[in-house]
Structure formats: structure tokens, C-alpha cells
Amino acid sequence: MKKPSSKKPPAADSSRDTRPQIRVGLLEGYEKISLRVNGPFAVENLKGETLRPMAPSNLKWRVRVEETVPSQFIYSVLVTTFADKEEAIALAENLEKEGSHAYVRSLGNPVEVQGNILRDNTRYRVQVGNFENSDDAEELLELFMDDYAPRVVRELMRRVTGKVEFFDAKLEESWVSDDGVRIIPADLTVETKIHSVRVGTGFRWETEEDRSYSGIVEIRLDHDGKLSAISEVPIDVYLRGVVPSEMPAGFPHEALKAQAVAARSEVLAKLHTKHLNDPFDVCGTEHCQVYAGVTQEDPRTNEAVIETSGEVLMRDGILMDAVYSAVCGGHTEDAARVWASPPINAAEGIWCTLHDDLKKIDLTTEDGAREWILSKPKVCCNIPAKLLPVAPDYIHRHFRWEVTYNRAEFEKIIARNTGQDIGTFYDIIPLERGVSGRLMHIEILGSNRNLKIKKELNIRRALSPTMLESSCFIVDIQLDEEGLPVEITLSGAGWGHGAGMCQVGAAHMAVKGKTYQEILTHYYRSSTISRCYSLPTSNDSCE
Ligand SMILES: [Zn+2]
Numbered sequence: 001m002k003k004p005s006s007k008k009p010p011a012a013d014s015s016r017d018t019r020p021q022i023r024v025g026l027l028e029g030y031e032k033i034s035l036r037v038n039g040p041f042a043v044e045n046l047k048g049e050t051l052r053p054m055a056p057s058n059l060k061w062r063v064r065v066e067e068t069v070p071s072q073f074i075y076s077v078l079v080t081t082f083a084d085k086e087e088a089i090a091l092a093e094n095l096e097k098e099g100s101h102a103y104v105r106s107l108g109n110p111v112e113v114q115g116n117i118l119r120d121n122t123r124y125r126v127q128v129g130n131f132e133n134s135d136d137a138e139e140l141l142e143l144f145m146d147d148y149a150p151r152v153v154r155e156l157m158r159r160v161t162g163k164v165e166f167f168d169a170k171l172e173e174s175w176v177s178d179d180g181v182r183i184i185p186a187d188l189t190v191e192t193k194i195h196s197v198r199v200g201t202g203f204r205w206e207t208e209e210d211r212s213y214s215g216i217v218e219i220r221l222d223h224d225g226k227l228s229a230i231s232e233v234p235i236d237v238y239l240r241g242v243v244p245s246e247m248p249a250g251f252p253h254e255a256l257k258a259q260a261v262a263a264r265s266e267v268l269a270k271l272h273t274k275h276l277n278d279p280f281d282v283c284g285t286e287h288c289q290v291y292a293g294v295t296q297e298d299p300r301t302n303e304a305v306i307e308t309s310g311e312v313l314m315r316d317g318i319l320m321d322a323v324y325s326a327v328c329g330g331h332t333e334d335a336a337r338v339w340a341s342p343p344i345n346a347a348e349g350i351w352c353t354l355h356d357d358l359k360k361i362d363l364t365t366e367d368g369a370r371e372w373i374l375s376k377p378k379v380c381c382n383i384p385a386k387l388l389p390v391a392p393d394y395i396h397r398h399f400r401w402e403v404t405y406n407r408a409e410f411e412k413i414i415a416r417n418t419g420q421d422i423g424t425f426y427d428i429i430p431l432e433r434g435v436s437g438r439l440m441h442i443e444i445l446g447s448n449r450n451l452k453i454k455k456e457l458n459i460r461r462a463l464s465p466t467m468l469e470s471s472c473f474i475v476d477i478q479l480d481e482e483g484l485p486v487e488i489t490l491s492g493a494g495w496g497h498g499a500g501m502c503q504v505g506a507a508h509m510a511v512k513g514k515t516y517q518e519i520l521t522h523y524y525r526s527s528t529i530s531r532c533y534s535l536p537t538s539n540d541s542c543e
């Protein structure tokens with residue numbers, strides 16, 4: 001074991017790079033991690049002190065845990081979140097009067113890029129309770145279900161500590177370091193290949209593959225005292241990895257550029273709002289955005305990222321949270337209504353069409369939603385397959401869809417997904433629809449109890465073995481002679497939450513000759529595209 005030198009490594013190229021750096025959680029829960037680096041690299045401890053000076057090595061390297069004390073958390077119920085402190089305090093006081101131990105937690109920070117503040121992500125959470133285990137908090141959830149979309153959250157009380165060992169396959173070099181190590185490549189062309197990354201954990205298609213990452217790779221203890229890996233890269237490198245998993249790389253070029261700008265805006269807009277207990281900004285799974293590093297890049301999406309480098313969507317001088325979804329179904333949704341903690345400065349719902357002659361129906365009504373869902377309007381995301389260079393089959397499967405369950409099957413799905421036994425299923429009552437026809441609040445009627453479910457994602461999770469395509473659906477129930485449901489059919493429109501840019505609609509607009517600016521200002525009304533950072537140049541003095 002060698003002693004860390006207090007000297008910082010010689011400045012690599014990346015020290016001139018003042019683009020925002022994104023820390024992506026790649027994996028966690030590993031007993032050991034093995035990797036190979038295809039160029040010169042240094043190794044630092046987590047304090048930034050050099051363990052191994054910059055040099056190449058063809059060997060395989062391993063990291064393993066030596067000893068560890070796991071993180072400690074406390075649990076509480078997050079009732080709801082506000083951007084305004086006064087509103088949060090008012091609600092907490094009300095809940096307190098009603099007998100709950102409620103309090104306000106402030107979280108998040110302003111998002112600063114190259115010296116400019118693009119938006120303020122400080123948020124005020126109204127929370128209830130303080131428990132050592134999550135079960136006690138779970139029990140309180142029901143108190144707030146009718147009026148909010150509450151969930152159990154945990155806060156870090158004490159971060160994991162321990163030692164990890166980093167050594168080569170021939171055991172020629174080895175270091176033991178507190179809590180983790182950082183692998184610092186000479187520049188962004190050097191790749192770190194992590195072997196046997198588990199892909200699709202929790203799904204049937206779980207498999208292992210090697211994945212390569214450019215930029216810094218940090219291997220450190222996760223909360224359970226196992227190993228995790230984090231990739232630290234300039235935002236454009238991150239986007240080169242995520243854009244092809246967010247939109248098919250064979251989509252028209254202007255649509256890919258629109259996607260790159262939307263994804264860049266969303267990533268920056270959500271900084272300091274997710275993974276608040278974790279030492280990274282975003283994770284590399286569907287929860288945030290799928291990031292598989294260099295392995296996943298495609299020259300066509302790379303070009304879209306490079307051509308739009310630094311460009312983001314602004315509205316009223318504030319960076320937009322430019323959410324997007326696959327197929328809106330014909331009308332996009334108000335982003336403010338989709339999430340329990342509404343994204344600040346996100347898009348309002350619009351018709352997904354370039355023509356004025358579309359029959360405009362009120363989709364918030366039951367009759368309107370039924371007429372809309374059972375029709376196939378000529379909107380942008382209803383695109384003939386032959387018009388696209390690649391036409392994934394999801395477009396037609398999801399523009400309009402239908403799923404049928406028998407009653408017993410449906411009752412089981414509801415019980416498993418909500419944890420509530422409603423008894424015999426009777427009916428679903430729509431309580432509220434958004435502007436796209438998406439259900440935002442429903443009540444399920446059953447013989448044991450009725451159950452209200454709020455927010456589109458919760459509704460989609462509750463009513464499907466996996467996840468419903470969207471919450472824009474109508475319910476038809478076939479009854480037996482006694483008036484009990486036999487079969488339940490959900491007929492729906494669209495795939496995804498439907499807020500912001502409709503990706504298939506964007507592809508159609510691009511086919512029709514629209515530029516990425518036209519596409520973006522169509523889906524994100526009143527927005528402007530502005531460049532919030534510049535690429536590093538050799539003359540760039542970043543201090
Ligand atoms: Zn995540």
C-alpha cells in the first residue's frame with residue numbers, strides 16, 4: 001500500500017472545460033468491480049489526493065470492499081412540495097392543527113452555469129413524522145392520500161464509511177483508500193470499461209454486459225456498504241449517451257436536435273432535485289435517464305448534441321424543465337398537473353398538430369375523452385410508418401391501444417400494486433382529467449372499500465401488471481346477469497405522461513421540413529433557445 005501524495009495531478013485537458021459536469025450514478029450493490037482503462041489514467045482518493053500518478057496500464061483492475069459501516073436514515077411522509085416557503089409553512093401549520101407532527105424541509109439550490117443562475121431549484125417540502133424504519137412512515141400515508149400524492153422519503157443521518165482496495169490483476173500495484181477511489185483519465189478520449197455490469201435489474205431480461213465510459217469514474221461505497229460507480233462527465237458527453245436511448249437515432253436530424261436541446265434543458269433544470277441523499281446528480285436508469293456511456297452512442301445523435309452544444313430552452317428568463325414523452329396521443333398535457341411536485345417552468349398542453357382544421361374537443365370531459373380516444377385524428381403523432389426513416393412499431397401500438405382483463409385478474413393487479421384489497425371490483429369513477437384527456441384522479445369502487453388514486457403515474461401503475469401506456473383512457477365494463485363485472489376493457493391514447501414535446505410528433509414535423517427551433521417553440525410555447533455555455537477552446541482561460 002502506497003501513501004497518497006498531497007500533490008494534485010497535472011492539469012488534464014478537462015480542467016479547462018467549464019461546461020457543467022454531470023455526476024451519473026451507474027451502478028450500486030456490487031461486491032467487487034473490475035475494470036480496464038484504455039489510456040493513461042491517475043487514481044485519486046475521494047479528497048482529490050493522488051494515489052497513482054498518470055500512467056497507462058494494460059492490466060485489469062479490481063476494486064473491493066475492505067470494511068464498512070452502512071449509512072443511517074430517518075423516514076418520514078412527504079405530503080407535498082412547494083417552491084414558495086410561505087405556502088409550505090401554511091400547510092404545515094394546518095396539518096399540525098389537525099394533529100400531525102408536520103414540519104418544513106428546505107432542499108435544493110440555484111442552478112448556476114458559467115457564472116449565470118439559470119433557475120432556482122430551492123424547494124420546500126412539507127413532511128410528517130420522523131421514524132427509524134420505513135414501515136412506521138408507510139402507516140401514515142393513508143392519512144394524506146385523499147388530498148395529496150404522499151410518499152415515504154428518507155433522509156441521510158450518517159453517510160456510510162469504510163475502506164476500499166484498488167489493485168491490478170498482477171497485484172503489482174494496490175491502494176487502500178477511505179470510502180472510494182477516483183479514476184482520472186488523461187482526457188475524454190480515454191475510456192474506462194467496467195466489466196459485467198448488470199443490466200435491467202428487476203426485469204426478466206436481466207443480463208450482464210461490459211460498458212465503457214469516458215470522463216472520471218468514481219468507485220465508492222454505496223449506502224449499504226457495497227460498491228457503487230459514478231461517472232463524472234461534461235454535460236454534452238452525458239447527452240451523447242442518453243439521447244439515443246431517449247429517441248431512436250434513425251429519427252430525422254432536426255427531431256434529434258430538438259431532443260438534444262430538450263434533454264439538456266431538462267437535465268440542468270432538474271439539478272439538485274433528485275437523488276438528494278446520493279453523491280450524484282442523476283442515475284443511469286429509467287428513473288432519471290438511461291445512461292450506458294460510450295457503448296450506447298450513435299454518430300447521428302452525437303452530431304445533434306454537438307450542433308446544439310450549450311443550447312437550452314428559456315422562458316421568462318428562467319431555464320425550462322423541458323420534459324418530453326414518446327407519443328402524446330394528439331394533445332400534450334399540462335406538465336404542472338402530471339407530477340406531485342410540479343416541474344417549475346414546464347410546458348402547458350397543446351394540440352399536437354400544425355393544422356387549424358382539427359376538431360377541437362374538450363378532453364377534460366368524459367364525452368370528449370371518449371370521442372377522442374375512439375377516433376384516430378390526423379395529428380402529428382399519428383404518422384404513416386412510411387414517412388419515417390425508421391418507424392419503431394411502438395408508434396402505432398401506442399397511438400391508440402386497448403387492454404382487457406377479467407375481473408379476478410384485475411382485482412389481483414389492483415391489490416398487488418396498491419397494497420389495498422378492494423374486494424369485488426365494481427367500477428372506476430373518473431374524478432379529474434387533464435387537458436390531454438389523461439386521468440389525474442380516479443376512484444376505484446369495490447365491495448370492501450373504495451380507493452382514490454391521484455396522479456397519472458400512480459394510476460398507470462395501479463391498473464397494469466407492468467405499467468399502462470398512459471392514463472388517457474376510458475373504461476368499458478361487461479357485466480354478468482347479476483350485474484357484476486366480467487371483463488374490464490381500458491381503451492387509451494398515447495404512451496407516456498404526455499407533457500412537453502411529443503417525440504413522434506417532433507419526428508413528423510421534421511419530416512415536413514420544420515427546423516428544430518420550430519419544433520421546440522411549437523411544443524414549448526413562448527420559449528426561446530439560448531446558449532448557456534460554450535465549448536472549451538485552447539484560449540479559454542477558465543479562472
Ligand atoms: Zn434516478
Ligand SMILES: [Zn+2]
Pocket residue numbers: 327328329330331352379380381382502504505
Ligand atoms: Zn403527439
